[in-house]
Amino acid sequence: MLEIKNLQAAVDGKQILKGVNLTINAGEVHAIMGPNGSGKSTLSYVLSGRDGYEITEGDILYKGESIVEQSPDERAASGMFLAFQYPLEIPGVPTMTFLRTALNAQRRARGEKELDAVKFLKLVRGKAKELQIKEEMLKRPLNVGFSGGEKKRNEVLQMSLFEPTLAILDETDSGLDIDALKIVSDGVNMLRSPERAMLVITHYQRLLDYIVPDQVHVLADGQIVRSGGKELAKELEDSGYGAIVPNAA
Amino acid sequence: MSSLPESKHPFVEFYGPKVETEGDSLIQRLRASGLATYQTLGLPTKRWEEWKYTDLTSLSKKSFSKPVQYSGDVSQGPLFETGDALTAVFVNGFFREDLSSISDAPAGVAIDSLAGMETVPDWAEQVLASSSAPEDHSVLALNSALMRDGVVLRIGADIKVERPIHLRFITTATDDAPNPSSFLRNTVLVDQNASVTIVESYKGSDDADYFTSTASQFVVLESATVRHIKLQKEGVGSTHLATQMVSLSAKSSFGGFYLSGGSAVSRNEIHGTFGGEGAHLQLDGVFLGAGSQHCDNTTFVNHAVPSCTSSQVFKGVLDEQSRGVYQGQVTVAKDAQQTDGRQLVKTLLLSDQAEIDAKPELKIFADDVKCAHGATAGDIDDEQLFYLRSRGIDEVTARALLVEAFLTEVLERLEDQKIREFCQQQIVSWLDAHGRGARNVG
Incomplete structure (x- = not known):
């Protein structure tokens, strides 16, 4: 599904990723852990094609094809999804309008028929109910006045609407209390499927108690320094990054 | 005809003919004093504080056609379709009865064209004389000197006008007037407890270099409500100078909305004055600029009496090399306690060459007031x-x-x-x- 080969990337001329290699197959959930400043968020932005993140070396293959020349919207239409650590507030854009515009843009790009208002509404209502999202929330401007938990639930709602084949979750647990974490994790777990790959980026092991990964990788100073099974996360929790990563606090 | 150099006093040669200037009706005196003021001051220059950001020198280098009536076809459709509106259409500065629908005005609504009236009623003369703009206002003086036509509108006491009143001003280049100039003056009196929506729309040929001078005076009496919408989508080569004057009596309300998207150079200047307590003035605007357009929004709000509220929100979107201006001056007189005056201007600059000059300003002489102003500018x-x-x-x-x-x-x-x-x-x-x-x- 996703193959990252010797990926090196710079922001404002500063090298952040220094040769990342990672392969994720369909149906797998991989976690990337690492101390602050290790390049975790940069990796998520580079994968989704954000401007200003320059690939200096290496390649990203998604479904066997290089995507480094693709725009963020092209990547989204081909099935990639990034759940943001800090979902953006956009006053003046109603959540419903946003969801419908995005879904239909993706469908159009894939040559599929757009959903009409009635079908769309039915679809969203069903998904929102599963995630305990009140309809009132969908009438508000996008993420405006949403609590941290509501914002993350809205991200998961988008994920379930767009049905991506590769979902990247960037620090999904940040800003969530245990109850919200549980709702969000349940939402994510519902979306686990043999056709879908997930990359969970997190600083803390806590999230991985809820979204249990198949593999765990430790990112430090722009490189993956260790990989292992889910028990690696536990080891990190017990010993701290210092035991694995040189010079980490 | 003037002997003064044309570069300082363009349009002066349009003054006259004699029949419009002789005699001593108030309008005739207004025209004469307008001419005198304009001849003394000339067009504004960038050295004038209030015109620091808007340069009119290009006007004096152009040659506009004298206002002439045009009775031919107007190919342009209405800018704004108001199905049920009472419509008064003006082409190249003159009323066109054949295109208008003011004859079916409901009871309590008196609407006429200024040029078509044999005698201007006393109330209209009083409105004209009651300008809330300063006397040394050369752009308004020019309009006073050369005003030809416009609407004379009165809404009777307690009348709630359901249908909007749409004033359409169209400019079209003709053989007689390839570069038309128009001098429009609208006079509006809204009596006690009446309510009305007035839409002014401006539209014109994109291929003509033309000039629109327009001034509208609104006198809003006690407990009356006016909604005023001005839509300016003049031709891309034109110059549009508008002066709006609003006088508010006690407990009255005036809500203005100004959409500006046309003209090479435009200025919409609003003077609002409170004359009675408990009144509300809302002035909002959207300005859109592209190419080398210049769009100026200038407001003066005078809280002369206590317990009135004013609120302004202007938002601009500027692309390419366009330039926007917002100048807003809110003055709170010494006795105008419990004033609430707010102004906000936000601009989205879509290109590195676009520019906004935003200058919200408060002059407060009272001590028990709530006033706030803010300005932001930035890219997406x-x-x-x-x-x-x-x-x-x-x-x-x-x-x-x-x-x-x-x-x-x-x-x-x-x-x-x-x-x-x-x-x-x-x-x-x-x-x-x-x-x-x-x-x-x-």
């Missing part, structure tokens, strides 16, 4: 743009969505849904025309 937020794009929305559509979202705050202040939708459409077509469009929202 990169993070918001990336967020939308990461959801599959292409860059062009995402930008358009963010521009519309930016303008939502001010459009939501428009009560009338039809007019709000019209303004939204105008904004969308502006976005389309400037390469931000191809919208696929929905």
Whole structure:
């Protein structure tokens, strides 16, 4: 599904990723852990094609094809999804309008028929109910006045609407209390499927108690320094990054 | 005819003919004193504080056609379709009865064309004499000197006018007047407890270098309500200078909305004055600029009496090398306690060459007031743009969505849904025309 080969990337001329290699197959959930400043968020932005993140070396293959020349919207239409650590507030854009515009843009790009208002509404209502999202929330401007938990639930709602084949979750647990974490994790777990790959980026092991990964990788100073099974996360929790990563606090 | 150099006093040669200037009716005196003021001051220069950001020197280098009536076809459709509106149409500065529908005005609504009236009623003369703009205002003086036509409108006491009144001002280049000039003066009196919506729309040929001078005076009596919408989409080569004067009596309310998207150079200047307590003045605007357009919004709000509120929100979207201006002066007199005066101007600069001069200003002489002002300017937020794009929305559509979202705050202040939708459409077509469009929202 996703193959990252010797990926090196710079922001404002500063090298952040220094040769990342990672392969994720369909149906797998991989976690990337690492101390602050290790390049975790940069990796998520580079994968989704954000401007200003320059690939200096290496390649990203998604479904066997290089995507480094693709725009963020092209990547989204081909099935990639990034759940943001800090979902953006956009006053003046109603959540419903946003969801419908995005879904239909993706469908159009894939040559599929757009959903009409009635079908769309039915679809969203069903998904929102599963995630305990009140309809009132969908009438508000996008993420405006949403609590941290509501914002993350809205991200998961988008994920379930767009049905991506590769979902990247960037620090999904940040800003969530245990109850919200549980709702969000349940939402994510519902979306686990043999056709879908997930990359969970997190600083803390806590999230991985809820979204249990198949593999765990430790990112430090722009490189993956260790990989292992889910028990690696536990080891990190017990010993701290210092035991694995040189010079980490 | 004037012997003064044309460069300082363009248009002076249009003064006359004699029949319009002799005699001692108030209008005739107004014209004569307007001419005198204009001849003393000339056109504003950038050395004048209030004209620091808007340069009119190009006007004096141009040669405009003298105002002449045109009775031929006007190919341009209405800018704004108000199905049931009472419509007064003016072409090249003169009333066109054949295109208008003012004859079926309901009871309590008196509407005429200034040039068509044999005698101007006393009340209209009083409104004309009651300007809330300063006397040494050369652009208004020029309009006074040369005013030809416009609407004379009175809404009787307690009359709630359901149908909007639409004043359409159209400029079209003709054989007689390849570069038309118009001098319009609208006079509006809204009696006690009456209510009305007045739409002024301006539209003209894109291929003519023309000039529109327009001034509107609104006297709003006790407990009356006026909604005023001005839509300016003049031709791209034109110059549009508008002066709006609003006098508010106790407990009255005036809500103005000004959409400016046309003209090479335009200025919409509003003078609002409170004459009685408990009145409310709301002035909102959207200005859209592209190419080398220059769009000036200037407001003066004078809280002369206590317990009145004023609120202004202006939002601009400027692309390419366009330039916008917002100058807002709120003055609170010594005795005007419990004043609430607010102004906010926000501008989205879509290009590095676009420029805004924003100058909200408070002059407060009272001590028990609530006043606030703010100004922001910036580009489209990169993070918001990336967020939308990461959801599959292409860059062009995402930008358009963010521009519309930016303008939502001010459009939501428009009560009338039809007019709000019209303004939204105008904004969308502006976005389309400037390469931000191809919208696929929905």
